[in-house]
Amino acid sequence: MKKTNFTEKVIKRFYGITGPLDEYKRHIADRIGNMAFIYLSACLMLSNLIALVLAVHFPQVMAWLYPGFVQLLLMGIFLYVIIQGKKAGLSNFEMAELDAKTQKQIRYIGLKSGLYFAIGTSLMNPLLDYLIDGVPFLTNLLSPFSLLGALFSGLFFGIACHVIIQLRMRKENQDD
């Protein structure tokens, strides 16, 4: 199996490609990526111009509104990438195509994702509370409410990841 370089790993992770990143998948990923970049550039240029004009008169409003708008725009672009990728079958894969190591990783990916999400949430929420509201970090980190919240969110995320992976496994019949 050919070794993947860093760029290929990033592309595979971004587009949710499992298995070989062959020329067809690369071609589709490039096409989707190019269009997403064009839409993003156009929207950002226009929104920057509007934000610049409005910031002169409403600086405090724009300080909240503009990051929120950019976040919505990014979510829209990610949704476009997901929809186009799904249409082209970019993220579909078959277990038989994968090597033994990847097959083993796929089986436990829900568990791993849920665990990382739980750890990330348990650290991020107290940190944000400390930065925004000044709530003491350690007290918040070790509170049962915070830990339970992180546990349940990790569990939910892990189950969701597992279900998505199972749905992505194509059960096509071999076309012989």
Place this chain on the structure above:
Amino acid sequence: MNRVKDFRTERGLSQLALAKAIGVARQTINLIENDKYNPSLDLCIKLAETLETDLNTLFWETRKNQDNS
């Protein structure tokens, strides 16, 4: 229409086996066989080598026959 499927079945290979032999996804082989994707010259050469034939026979002979008919 190319003759990838004909040569593949003659050699007793599944789509997955052919895909693994040349380092692409099975989906790509399926798309090539159904004329939904035009492979690069590099991939065409790998296909011809793996299926033990030449590019003309694999990809262009059928089109030449269709154009002449």
